[in-house]
Amino acid sequence: RAFLSKVLGKLQGLDKMGLFHQPVTPEIAADYSEVIPSPMDLGTMGTKVAAGAYDTYPQLFLRDLLLMTSNALVYNSDGDAICLKALEIARRGLDLCADKLIQWNTHVSSHKGVAASSSRSSRSLQLLMQDIDVLDANDFFREPVAMVPEYGAFVSVPMDLQTMRAKLDAQLYPELGLMQLDAFLIAVDCCIFNLPDTPWHKAALALVLGLFGVFFPRPAGYSRGGQGGSASSKKKK
Numbered sequence: 001r002a003f004l005s006k007v008l009g010k011l012q013g014l015d016k017m018g019l020f021h022q023p024v025t026p027e028i029a030a031d032y033s034e035v036i037p038s039p040m041d042l043g044t045m046g047t048k049v050a051a052g053a054y055d056t057y058p059q060l061f062l063r064d065l066l067l068m069t070s071n072a073l074v075y076n077s078d079g080d081a082i083c084l085k086a087l088e089i090a091r092r093g094l095d096l097c098a099d100k101l102i103q104w105n106t107h108v109s110s111h112k113g114v115a116a117s118s119s120r121s122s123r124s125l126q127l128l129m130q131d132i133d134v135l136d137a138n139d140f141f142r143e144p145v146a147m148v149p150e151y152g153a154f155v156s157v158p159m160d161l162q163t164m165r166a167k168l169d170a171q172l173y174p175e176l177g178l179m180q181l182d183a184f185l186i187a188v189d190c191c192i193f194n195l196p197d198t199p200w201h202k203a204a205l206a207l208v209l210g211l212f213g214v215f216f217p218r219p220a221g222y223s224r225g226g227q228g229g230s231a232s233s234k235k236k237k
Contacts, residue, residue, distance in 0.1 A: 004049045004061050007096045011065070011089050012042050019082055020068060020089065035075050037216035040068040056175075059104050063181035065093045066188050070208045073188075078205065079196030091154070091192050094185075098156040108172055122171070125179060128214060129168055132183055135210035136161060140203045141186050154193045159185040176215075183211050 015021060022043045024032045032039070045064050048054060054061045072086035136142060143162045145151050151158070159182050173179045190204035 001049055001052065001055070003100065004054055004058060005046075007061075007093060008042065008046055008049060010096065011093055012046075014089050014092055015042065015085065017085075019085060020072075029075070032075065036071045037212050037218065038067060039071060040064050042068070057104070057108075057178060059101060059108075059181055060175070060177045062093065062097055062101065063177045063184065065090055066181065066184040069188050070184050070211070073191060073205055074208055074212070078201070083191075083196075087188070087192050090188050091156075094155075094157045101157060105172070108174060108178070109170075125168055125173055125176075128179065129165060131214045132164070132211070133161060135207050135214075136203075138199075138203060140200055141190070141207065151193060155189045157185060158189060161186070180211075180215055183215075184208070187211070 012021060020042045023039055023041050024036075026032070045061065045068075048064070049061070069086045069090040073083050076082045141161050144160045145155075145158060164179070164182050164186075167173060167182070168179070187204040187207045190200055190207075194200040194204070
């Protein structure tokens, strides 16, 4: 908890305007809950750190960080100051946790024999993986990024669908949140590296919207009242 608390403090320090310090309320954005199915903010993450919610799988701290970032990218106009700040915070968090993430994942690997008792069956996760694969219509995220020498200077924790599939086959997703982490990591990495209005950045935003549907499905018959996918001229995460 001490490590995550220290990281969280540094991330909050980057957010000098307090854009991501507290949950978005209806007073701030009346339609936020219609667009964003699973809100997240740094304050909520701090509460979870203190309550020990990340003790078993510290990786879920990064899942929540990437979820917060993904929410900001979807709700706000592409490339605006809030999106850029969200990506800055995400990149810093990934950089700070990159080495620890290797240790955390090694711990999961060493206990994968116990993973069969996860909250989701292996078959269920396989079906989710199939749904995620379908979201990559242009095969932008199918394999690890190669032949781009500067990629590592921007992206400290790379991820791709091929690697996700290999981890799933190796039973390295004992907790659904670990799969969510890797899926949102693909999209956020892409947005960190690629500029807005590029095909890759747009594909990453489309991936996030698709992941919302995969991981946080709305009740049957739910309607957003005609709200478009990436809301424009909105505020907050």
